[in-house]
Amino acid sequence: MIFENFEGFSASGFKPKVILIGSGPAGVTIARKLAAAGIPAAIFEAGQADFTEESQDFYKGTTVGDYYFDLDVARLRYFGGCSNHWAGWCRVMDAIDFEPKAWAPDTGWPIRRTDIEPYLNEVHDILDLVPFRDDVWISDDIRWVQLIKSPAVRFNEKYRAELEESKNIALVLDTYVTRLEGDGTKVTGAHVWSGGKDQGIATADFYIPCTGGLENSRLLLWSNEQSNGGVVPHAEALGKYWMEHPQFQGGNALMNDPDQFEMDAVSEAFFSPSIEAMQREQILNFGIRFIKMPYHGAKWLMAELACVAPDTAEWVSGGLGGNLRCAAQLMMGWEQAPRADNFVALSATEKDALGIPRIELHWKKSELEHRTLLQGLRLFGKTLAEKDYGRVRVEDWVLNNEPYPNDQELAGYHHMGGTRMGDDLSKSIVDRNQQVHGMANLYVGGSSVFTTSGQCNPTTTIVALSCRLGDHLAKRINQSAMAQ
Amino acid sequence: MAPTKTAPLATRRTILQALLSVPAFALFAAHATPSREQPADGLVEVNGWILKRSELA
Numbered sequence: 419m420i421f422e423n424f425e426g427f428s429a430s431g432f433k434p435k436v437i438l439i440g441s442g443p444a445g446v447t448i449a450r451k452l453a454a455a456g457i458p459a460a461i462f463e464a465g466q467a468d469f470t471e472e473s474q475d476f477y478k479g480t481t482v483g484d485y486y487f488d489l490d491v492a493r494l495r496y497f498g499g500c501s502n503h504w505a506g507w508c509r510v511m512d513a514i515d516f517e518p519k520a521w522a523p524d525t526g527w528p529i530r531r532t533d534i535e536p537y538l539n540e541v542h543d544i545l546d547l548v549p550f551r552d553d554v555w556i557s558d559d560i561r562w563v564q565l566i567k568s569p570a571v572r573f574n575e576k577y578r579a580e581l582e583e584s585k586n587i588a589l590v591l592d593t594y595v596t597r598l599e600g601d602g603t604k605v606t607g608a609h610v611w612s613g614g615k616d617q618g619i620a621t622a623d624f625y626i627p628c629t630g631g632l633e634n635s636r637l638l639l640w641s642n643e644q645s646n647g648g649v650v651p652h653a654e655a656l657g658k659y660w661m662e663h664p665q666f667q668g669g670n671a672l673m674n675d676p677d678q679f680e681m682d683a684v685s686e687a688f689f690s691p692s693i694e695a696m697q698r699e700q701i702l703n704f705g706i707r708f709i710k711m712p713y714h715g716a717k718w719l720m721a722e723l724a725c726v727a728p729d730t731a732e733w734v735s736g737g738l739g740g741n742l743r744c745a746a747q748l749m750m751g752w753e754q755a756p757r758a759d760n761f762v763a764l765s766a767t768e769k770d771a772l773g774i775p776r777i778e779l780h781w782k783k784s785e786l787e788h789r790t791l792l793q794g795l796r797l798f799g800k801t802l803a804e805k806d807y808g809r810v811r812v813e814d815w816v817l818n819n820e821p822y823p824n825d826q827e828l829a830g831y832h833h834m835g836g837t838r839m840g841d842d843l844s845k846s847i848v849d850r851n852q853q854v855h856g857m858a859n860l861y862v863g864g865s866s867v868f869t870t871s872g873q874c875n876p877t878t879t880i881v882a883l884s885c886r887l888g889d890h891l892a893k894r895i896n897q898s899a900m901a902q
Numbered sequence: 903m904a905p906t907k908t909a910p911l912a913t914r915r916t917i918l919q920a921l922l923s924v925p926a927f928a929l930f931a932a933h934a935t936p937s938r939e940q941p942a943d944g945l946v947e948v949n950g951w952i953l954k955r956s957e958l959a
Contacts, residue, residue: 730957799952812950
């Protein structure tokens with residue numbers, strides 16, 4: 419069932435067991451899992467079926483610290499959420515991403531990759547993925563990894579008909595959950611604004627915010643403030659440990675054989691480090707995107723190499739066949755350290771149209787991240803030189819630790835953390851089942867629960883975690899029903 | 903010879919990893935070219951280039 423607004427939903431008499439807030443990949447996936455188990459779920463979507471400027475305005479905010487995208491263009495507030503503009507790049511976080519790292523504080527998830535692997539077949543169906551191939555080691559330090567460029571499933575297109583026909587899912591559009599109400603042990607209701615007016619409080623047995631890696635923090639911060647700590651009783655880490663995937667062109671490469679590595683359809687290949695190299699260099703995970711360069715760039719790079727190593731330049735040019743296809747830009751994206759001083763806060767001055775504080779995002783890249791960028795490029799360059807696959811040149815601004823350029827990709831539009839998963843109540847908000855610490859009926863879905871970011875695009879892991887959460891909650895509800 | 907990962911200890915995990923890597927190894931071998939004979943010299947960084955010491959101008 420799909421309702422245009424909350425009034426239509428109320429009139430239908432549909433009684434959800436679970437209220438999900440947000441209709442992006444997490445919300446839709448969890449609802450489908452619950453529905454398959456016979457559990458009625460309502461998805462409250464603040465936006466409409468399609469993009470509107472009025473809805474998008476609620477996402478405006480400010481960033482303090484490093485240069486970042488405008489927050490209202492970094493996400494989408496309508497049915498399907500950010501699946502409406504994602505590029506479809508897919509990879510599951512590595513097993514090493516879940517492990518604690520002694521050289522990086524506050525790393526290590528309470529779950530391991532094996533906990534989400536049982537759901538990967540479902541994830542492939544949901545995201546229309548081909549099977550992943552194994553990583554290929556090109557040296558002890560570097561692996562050639564696969565990042566699937568999928569068709570970029572738009573959840574509002576792929577699942578609209580299924581939701582319309584579903585008897586167990588009610589998608590309710592134009593329904594903004596302005597805040598949750600709680601008593602410190604459980605959520606007692608969701609305040610709803612729809613059709614241009616206050617619609618009172620909606621209730622269910624369970625509540626799951628799935629509003630994205632920025633908005634989940636905002637909703638819970640505001641709800642907690644209005645409930646005197648009744649929604650997130652252990653709130654020390656709320657909004658904190660926010661993470662992105664910084665992305666910059668950190669260097670170039672010349673390859674002896676342009677066909678050395680099998681490129682994807684847009685002439686790109688991806689490389690990541692071994693855990694041993696990360697430990698030795700005291701860095702975090704990264705992904706080097708190897709992008710073939712146009713002719714003029716290759717020519718310039720070859721001339722540069724000829725100045726310092728003429729024989730090598732001649733050797734490389736010999737492999738070109740005169741067409742200079744083998745030069746590449748090295749686009750580096752990397753894991754950002756989880757730090758409490760990168761956080762989502764409520765603005766003291768800026769409010770949305772309903773008077774709810776906008777987001778003030780505090781975000782800076784740390785010294786550990788610069789080391790990951792520089793040493794990662796050096797590791798890749800060392801592998802290419804030692805194996806004679808080619809040669810790497812690191813950009814001057816990276817070598818000299820100059821400010822990050824503002825005219826590059828900057829980051830991945832990947833919003834992670836803020837309600838991170840953990841066992842330590844002072845450094846996490848949800849437990850290993852994504853249930854808010856101390857709250858009997860409140861869970862959180864989406865990338866805000868990521869304990870660390872890994873280096874890969876987050877959607878595949880979001881969907882896997884959502885399948886797992888859907889399964890967990892379905893079992894809990896059905897076991898509870900059987901016990902009664 | 904295409905490169906593959908070697909581990910200092912042949913633990914059960916590394917053996918399993920080696921077995922799992924076989925299809926990918928074959929994929930890589932199809933695209934790898936033989937390396938030039940490697941001089942036994944170290945690497946240096948010149949103007950940002952990561953090079954072998956022996957190839958400096």
